Amino acid sequence: MKSSNNKKQLLTGNEAAAEAAILAGCRYYYGYPITPQNELVNHMAIRMPQVGGTFLQAESEIAAIYMAYGSAAAGARVMTSSSSPGISLMQEGISYLAGSELPCVIVNMQRGGPGLGDISPSQADYFQAVKGGGHGDYRTIVLAPASVQEIADLVYDAFDLADRYRNPVMLLGDAQLGQMMEPVELKKIPRTQQTPRWAVTGAEGRARNIIKSFYPVKGELEAFNIRLQRKYKVVEQKEVRYEEVNTERAEIILVAYGTCARICKEALRRISGTGLQIGLLRPISLWPFPKEPLRRLAKKAKAFCVVEMSSGQMLEDVKLAVLNRCPVHFYGRMGGGVPSSKEVIKKVLNILAPEESTLELEMSEISQELGKGLYFSTIP
Amino acid sequence: MQALYRAPETLLRVPTHYCPGCGHGIVQRLLAEIIDEWGIRGKTIGLAPVGCAVLAYNYLDIDMSEAAHGRPPAVATGIKRVYPDNIVFSYQGDGDLAAIGMAEIIHAASRAENITVIFANNAIYGMTNGQLAPTTLLNQRTTTTPEGRNPLTHGYPLRVCELLATLDGASFIARTSLSSPKNVLQTKEAIKKGFKTQIEKKGFSLIEVLSPCPVYWRMSPVDSLKFIEEKMTQTYPLGVFKDWGKKEL
Amino acid sequence: MIERMILIGYGGQGMMLFGRLLARVAMLDGKQVTFFPSYGTEVRGGAACYHLIVSTEEIFSPVVEEADTIIVMNQPSYLKLKNYLMPSSHLFLNSSLVKEAESFGEVKNIYRIPATEIANELGNVVASNMVMMGAYNTVKNLVPLPLFLDCLKSSLSGRKAPLFEINKLALLRGKEYVKKVYLKGEKTLEVSVV
Ligand SMILES: Cc1ncc(C[n+]2csc(CCOP(=O)(O)OP(=O)(O)O)c2C)c(N)n1
Ligand code: SF4
Ligand SMILES: [Mg+2]
Numbered sequence: 001m002k003s004s005n006n007k008k009q010l011l012t013g014n015e016a017a018a019e020a021a022i023l024a025g026c027r028y029y030y031g032y033p034i035t036p037q038n039e040l041v042n043h044m045a046i047r048m049p050q051v052g053g054t055f056l057q058a059e060s061e062i063a064a065i066y067m068a069y070g071s072a073a074a075g076a077r078v079m080t081s082s083s084s085p086g087i088s089l090m091q092e093g094i095s096y097l098a099g100s101e102l103p104c105v106i107v108n109m110q111r112g113g114p115g116l117g118d119i120s121p122s123q124a125d126y127f128q129a130v131k132g133g134g135h136g137d138y139r140t141i142v143l144a145p146a147s148v149q150e151i152a153d154l155v156y157d158a159f160d161l162a163d164r165y166r167n168p169v170m171l172l173g174d175a176q177l178g179q180m181m182e183p184v185e186l187k188k189i190p191r192t193q194q195t196p197r198w199a200v201t202g203a204e205g206r207a208r209n210i211i212k213s214f215y216p217v218k219g220e221l222e223a224f225n226i227r228l229q230r231k232y233k234v235v236e237q238k239e240v241r242y243e244e245v246n247t248e249r250a251e252i253i254l255v256a257y258g259t260c261a262r263i264c265k266e267a268l269r270r271i272s273g274t275g276l277q278i279g280l281l282r283p284i285s286l287w288p289f290p291k292e293p294l295r296r297l298a299k300k301a302k303a304f305c306v307v308e309m310s311s312g313q314m315l316e317d318v319k320l321a322v323l324n325r326c327p328v329h330f331y332g333r334m335g336g337g338v339p340s341s342k343e344v345i346k347k348v349l350n351i352l353a354p355e356e357s358t359l360e361l362e363m364s365e366i367s368q369e370l371g372k373g374l375y376f377s378t379i380p
Numbered sequence: 381m382q383a384l385y386r387a388p389e390t391l392l393r394v395p396t397h398y399c400p401g402c403g404h405g406i407v408q409r410l411l412a413e414i415i416d417e418w419g420i421r422g423k424t425i426g427l428a429p430v431g432c433a434v435l436a437y438n439y440l441d442i443d444m445s446e447a448a449h450g451r452p453p454a455v456a457t458g459i460k461r462v463y464p465d466n467i468v469f470s471y472q473g474d475g476d477l478a479a480i481g482m483a484e485i486i487h488a489a490s491r492a493e494n495i496t497v498i499f500a501n502n503a504i505y506g507m508t509n510g511q512l513a514p515t516t517l518l519n520q521r522t523t524t525t526p527e528g529r530n531p532l533t534h535g536y537p538l539r540v541c542e543l544l545a546t547l548d549g550a551s552f553i554a555r556t557s558l559s560s561p562k563n564v565l566q567t568k569e570a571i572k573k574g575f576k577t578q579i580e581k582k583g584f585s586l587i588e589v590l591s592p593c594p595v596y597w598r599m600s601p602v603d604s605l606k607f608i609e610e611k612m613t614q615t616y617p618l619g620v621f622k623d624w625g626k627k628e629l
Numbered sequence: 630m631i632e633r634m635i636l637i638g639y640g641g642q643g644m645m646l647f648g649r650l651l652a653r654v655a656m657l658d659g660k661q662v663t664f665f666p667s668y669g670t671e672v673r674g675g676a677a678c679y680h681l682i683v684s685t686e687e688i689f690s691p692v693v694e695e696a697d698t699i700i701v702m703n704q705p706s707y708l709k710l711k712n713y714l715m716p717s718s719h720l721f722l723n724s725s726l727v728k729e730a731e732s733f734g735e736v737k738n739i740y741r742i743p744a745t746e747i748a749n750e751l752g753n754v755v756a757s758n759m760v761m762m763g764a765y766n767t768v769k770n771l772v773p774l775p776l777f778l779d780c781l782k783s784s785l786s787g788r789k790a791p792l793f794e795i796n797k798l799a800l801l802r803g804k805e806y807v808k809k810v811y812l813k814g815e816k817t818l819e820v821s822v823v
Contacts, residue, residue, distance in 0.1 A: 010653045010662070028461060054461045058454070059487040066451040066484070070458020073445040074425075078458070096448050180665035180691050181649065183656045200443035200459065202466045204422030210437050211445035212428075265689035340694050 008183035013151045013173060014039035014081075016184045017107050018047060020155035021079045025191035026105070027053030028078040030067040032060060034086045035119045036175035037109040041081070061086035065093030065106075072102035073211040075199025077159050077191075081107035083175070084125050085116065088133065094168050095134030098228075099213030103162035105155065106140075107171045109178035112336035120336025121176040121259055126313035129172050130287045137225055139232045141169040141239065142286040144257040148182035154284075156188050163196075165235055172286060174309070176259045176338070241284035242293055250279025252348055253297055255318050256307040257283045259338065264307055266341035267348070278348055286314070291321040298325040303351055305329040307344055309337065388412035390421055390441045397435055401601025403558045403591025404433045404500060407471075410568045411498070412440055414575065424467045425459055427452040431473035432506040432593075450481025453488035456495045467575055469496040475505045478514040478538050485544070485586075492549030492583035496574035499540060499586055502593040503612065510596030514538040517615055522596070537615050541588050545621035551583030553622040557590035559608040563618075570620075582624050590616060631684040632771055633693045635713045638702025638723075640677045643758035646784075647700075648679040651762070654772045654780045655683040663691035676706050683771060698769060700761055702744070704728050721765055723757060740764060740811055747802050753792070756799035763803025767812070774800075 011019065018040050021029070029044040041057070048055035054071075058064035064080045071078040082090065087108045097104050110125045112118040127133075129142045141161055145151040151173060158169040195201060200209050215221035243261075245268060247253055254264045261282040268278055281297065283290050298304070304326060306315045312330050319328050331347040333339045387393065391412035398405045415421050421442055428436040430449035437444035447455040452470035460468045477485050477499050488495065504522060505511040511524040515537055519528040529537075545553045552574055556567040567589055574585035590612050592604035599607060621627070634651075638644040645666065652664040665680040680693040696713040703726040710720070711733065719738040722729070725745035733739075744760035759781075766774060778797060785793045 008656060010649070010656055010664070028458070030458070056457070056461065059483055062451070063454040063457075063484055063487065066447065066454035067458040067461075069447070069451075070445070070455035070460075071462050072458070073455065074459045074462035076462045092448055093451075096446075100446065176665060176691065180663055181652055182663050182691075183661075200425050200445050201463060202421075202423045202425055203441075203443045208441055209443045212437065214434055214446055216435070263690045263692070269689060338692060340692070341690055342694065 007187075008185050010181050011148060011184045012039050012179055012181050013145075013148045013177040014109065014179065015043045016148045016152040017081065017155045017171065017173075017178075018043040019184075019186055020152040020188075021077075021105065021159070022047060022051055022053070023186055023188055023190050024077065024156045024159040025193040026077040026079050026159060027051065028068070028071040028076050029053065030056050030058050030064040030071075030078070030080050032058050032064050032082065032086060034083045036111055036178045037081050037083050037107065039179070040107065040109075061089040062093065065090040065097075068104050068106075069093055069097055069100070069102060072097065072104045073100070073200050075195035075201060077103075077105075077163075077193045079105040079107065081109070083109045083111045083119075083178075084113050084122070087125065087128070091128070091134040093134075094140060094170075095132070095136050095138060096213055097168040098132075098134075098138035098140065099136060100211050101166040102168070102211065103159075103166055104168045105158045105162055105171065106168060107155070107173065110172065110174040112334075118336045119175055121174040121309060121338055122334075122336060123174060123258065123260065123309040124311070124313065124334065125172070126286065126308070126310060129170050130289070130317070138228065139167070139235070139287055141165065141167060141235060141288075142172050143169065143241070144172045144284060144286050145177060146258050146261045146282065148177070148180065149184050150284075151177060152184050152186060153188070159191075161239065163193075165231060167231070167235075172258070174259050236288040239285060240288045240290050240292070242290035243280075243282040243284060244293065245280040245282070246277070247279035247281060247297055247301075249277045251277045251302040252351055253279045253281055253301045253304050254307055254344070254348075255281050255283070255294070255304055255314070257286060257314065260307045260309060263339055263341050264344055267344040270341055271345055271348075276348070276352070283314070289317050289321065291317075294318060294321040295325070298322040301326055303327045303329055305331060305347060305351060307339060307347075308332045309339070310334060388416040390415045392439050392441050394438060396439070398432065399593075399595045401592055401594040401604055402432070403502060403589065403593070404436075405439075406558050406564060407498060407500060407567065407589055407591065408433075408436055408439050410564070410571060411469075411471075414568065414572055415440075415442065418575075420467055420575075423465075424469070425463070427456050427459075427468070427470035429470070429472040429476040430507070431476050433471055433473060433500065434507070436471055450476050450479070451484055452476070453481065453484040453493070453495070453497065456497075457488055457491070457493050460493060460495050464494065467496070467578060468494075469498060469575070471498045471500065473506065474499070474501045474503065474513045474515040474540075475508075478540055485540075486547070489544050489547045489550045489584045489586070492551065494578045494581055494583060495585075496571070496578050497584075497586040498571065498574075499588040500591040501540070501588050501616065502591045503537075504593050504596045506593050506596055515540070515616075517611060521598075539616060541586070541616075541621045544586060545627060549584050550586070550622055551625050552577040552585035552620075554586075554620045555588040555590070555616060555618050557608050557613065557618055558592065559590070559605045559613075577624065588616070590618075631682065631686070631688075632698065632769070633696050634681040634683075634698045634700065635693055635696040635710065636679040636681060636700045637706035637710065638677060638758075639706075642702045643755055644677055644679055644700075644702060647758040647762060648681050650777070650780055650784060651772065652681055652683075654777045657780065658772055658776060660685060661688050663688050665691040667692070676703070676709075678706075678709075698765065700765060701727055702757070702761070707731075719768065721761055723761065725757075740768065740807055742803060742806055744803065747806065748799055751795055751798055751802065753795050753799075756796050759796045759799035760803035760806075763800035763805075764807035765803075767804045767807050
C-alpha cells in the first residue's frame with residue numbers, strides 16, 4: 001500500500017490535465033487566463049518549453065481556439081483550455097474544427113453562469129458541450145472525469161479519440177475538479193505523434209492538401225453532412241463510457257457525472273447498511289451518452305434520480321434514454337451551489353416515501369442546508 | 381511558336397468565380413508566379429479568408445486551409461509554430477482583417493509572428509453584397525451607407541499600414557495597388573519582400589493591396605482602376621511604411 | 630480511518646501551504662487524500678477555506694460536510710466554522726487572533742494555541758501555520774513527524790532553504806505547547822521527533 005504511492009504526484013486537476021497532454025504527445029498549447037483553470041495555463045507556460053513544445057498566451061479565447069485550429073491543420077497534437085465564458089467564445093471555432101474534421105482537445109473547467117457568474121463549480125455548460133454550442137449539425141465528443149486521476153487518464157485518451165475520429169474532444173470538468181489536489185500516477189506510455197497524411201505541411205512531392213468546411217456547390221454540403229453523421233454513428237456505437245455502482249439490486253438509480261457523481265457515491269456510502277438499495281450510473285462519456293445502459297436499468301429499477309449542478313440539463317438526456325419506462329426525478333443546485341450527500345439522501349428518501357419523514361435514517365442528521373436546491377420530480 | 385507569357389504552373393487552370401475586373405484574381409496570379417519562380421510550392425502554406433477570396437485554394441496548387449472570418453492570423457500562427465521553416469501566408473479582405481479580425485492582426489504583428497499577410501483592400505464587403513467596410517472612403521456609397529459614408533455617423537476610413545507600422549513586431553509593411561501594370565509589378569516585388577522577411581525570420585510582414593471591386597463600386601473595370609489612382613490613394617498613400625524594422629514614412 | 634479537516638484563515642497565513650504539505654505527506658504515507666480549496670460563498674473577504682480529507686479508503690466527495698478537525702486562524706473564519714462542526718470535532722484555534730465571541734458548548738475538544746504570538750517570538754509570523762501543525766499532529770497523530778519534516782525540507786529548497794529551521798522550531802513549539810497545556814500526563818501515540 002505504502003509503496004504504491006511512491007510513483008504518485010500530488011497535482012491539481014488543472015496540472016494533471018497539462019501533464020497528461022504532454023504525455024500524450026501534445027506539444028502545442030494556446031490559452032487565455034480565466035479562473036478556475038489558471039493553473040493549467042501557468043503549468044503549460046513552464047512545461048511546454050521544457051519538452052520542446054510551444055506555449056502561447058493568445059489575445060483572446062477566440063484567437064486561442066483558432067491557433068489550435070492552425071496547429072491541428074498542420075497535423076500536430078494540440079490543446080486549449082478555458083472555463084465557461086471563454087468556452088462560449090470558442091464555440092465558433094469548435095464548429096469550424098468539427099466542420100474541417102480537425103482533431104483538437106479542449107478542456108472546460110466549468111464555473112457558475114450565466115454571464116460572468118462566479119468561479120464556483122458548476123455543470124451548467126452541459127447543453128453547450130454536449131448539444132454543440134456552435135452552429136451546424138456537428139458533435140463534440142465530451143468526456144467527464146470525476147477525479148484528478150481520471151482527468152489525467154481521459155485527457156490522454158481524448159487525444160487518441162480526437163485523432164481517430166478527426167473531431168474535437170472536450171474534457172468537461174468543473175472548478176472543483178480543476179483546483180482540487182489528489183494523488184495522480186501518470187501511468188500511460190509517452191507518445192510522439194506522426195503527422196497525418198491530410199495535414200497542410202507544404203505539398204512537397206505530393207498533391208496538395210486542403211483543410212476546409214466550405215461547400216458552395218449544391219449537394220456537396222449535404223453529402224459531407226451525411227458522411228459526418230455516419231462517423232458520429234460509429235462513435236456512438238464504440239465510444240460510450242460509464243460506470244455502474246450497485247445497480248444490480250438498486251430500486252433507485254442515481255445518475256450523475258463528475259463532481260456530482262462523487263457526491264452521490266458519498267451518499268451511497270452513508271446509507272450502506274440501512275437496507276436501502278440505491279445505485280449509481282455515472283456517465284463518463286456525455287456524448288456519446290450511455291443510453292443503452294440506462295434503458296437496460298429502466299427495466300428493473302423503480303425510479304431514476306438525476307443529480308446535477310444545473311437546472312436539469314443531463315436530465316433531458318436521461319429522460320430521452322428511458323422514455324416512459326421509469327419515472328425520472330431530479331435534484332439540482334445552480335449558480336455555484338454544490339449538493340451535499342445529505343441533500344441527495346433526503347431526495348432519495350423523499351422519492352421512496354414522499355409522505356413519511358423517517359425511515360432508517362435520522363432526519364435530524366440532515367443539515368439546514370437542505371431545500372435550497374431545485375427539487376422536482378417528473379412522473380411520466 | 382514560343383509563348384511570350386505562360387500561366388504559372390501553381391495557378392490551376394479552372395474557371396474563375398471572381399467578377400470581371402476584380403483584383404483578387406490578379407493578386408493570386410502574382411502569388412502563383414512567385415511560388416513558381418522561387419520553387420517554393422512544397423514549402424508554402426496559405427490561408428484563405430472568409431470573403432470573396434475564400435475559394436483561393438481553388439486556384440492555387442499548394443497546401444491551404446480555410447480560416448473563420450477574421451481569424452487567418454491566428455490560424456497562420458498555429459501553423460507557423462508547427463512549421464517555423466515553411467512560408468506561411470494569409471490572404472485577407474478588409475472586412476476580414478480590419479473589422480472582425482482586428483484583434484488577431486494586431487496581435488500577430490505585435491508578436492512579430494513570422495508570417496506574411498496579403499491584405500486586399502477593396503474598401504467594401506464584396507462577398508456579402510457591398511456593405512460599408514472599415515476602409516470605405518468618405519462619401520463612398522455602399523448598401524449600408526446609401527447616402528455615402530458620413531464621418532459623423534459612420535466614422536473615418538481606417539489606415540491599416542499606418543496603424544501596424546507603429547508596432548515593434550511589424551517588420552515589413554507596404555501598400556501597393558493594382559491600378560497599372562507598373563503597380564502590379566510593384567505589388568509582386570512587395571510580396572516577394574514579405575516572403576523574404578519571413579524566410580529570414582525578421583518578423584511580421586503585411587502587404588496591403590488596393591484592389592478593385594467594380595461590381596460594388598458600381599463602375600466599369602477601367603473606371604475602377606482610375607478610382608484607385610485618383611481617389612483611393614488620396615486616403616491610402618502607396619509606399620513602404622516599415623522596411624525590416626526601419627520606419628520609412 | 631478517515632480524517633476530514635477544514636483549514637480556514639486569511640490568505641497569507643499559510644493555510645494553503647500547510648494543507649498541501651499535509652496532503653503530500655499523507656500521500657507518501659500511503660493514504661488516500663483530497664485537498665480542495667473552496668472559494669464558496671461561506672468564506673469571503675480575503676479568507677481562504679481548504680478541505681482536506683485523509684483516509685485509508687477511497688474518498689468520494691472531496692467536500693467536507695462535517696469535520697473531524699477544524700483549524701481556525703482568525704476571527705472572521707471562527708464565525709464561519711459552525712457549518713462544519715460536530716460535537717466530536719477537534720477545534721484548533723489560533724488564540725492570538727480568535728476572540729471566541731460565540732461558544733460551542735457541545736464541543737469538548739478545543740485547543741487554544743497562541744500561534745501568532747509563538748511565531749512572532751521566533752521572529753517569523755508566517756510560521757504560525759507550523760505552530761498549529763505541531764499542535765494538531767501531536768493531538769491527532771495523523772502523519773509521522775519525521776516524514777513531515779522531510780517534506781517540509783524539500784518544499785523549502787533553494788532561496789527558501791534558510792526558512793526550514795524556523796519552521797521546524799515553530800512546529801516543535803506548537804507541539805510543546807499543546808502537550809504542556811492540554812495533554813498533561815496523557816500519553817500521546819506519537820513517534821519521537823528527529
Ligand atoms: C462570423 C461571420 N460573420 C459574418 C460573415 C459574413 N461575411 C462573409 S464575408 C464578409 C465580409 C467580407 O468582406 P471582405 O473581408 O472585405 O472581403 P471581400 O469579399 O471584400 O474580398 C462577411 C461579413 C461570416 N462569414 N462569418
Ligand atoms: S464582388 Fe467585388 S471583390 Fe468580390 S469577386 Fe466581385 S469584384 Fe471581386
Ligand atoms: Mg473587401
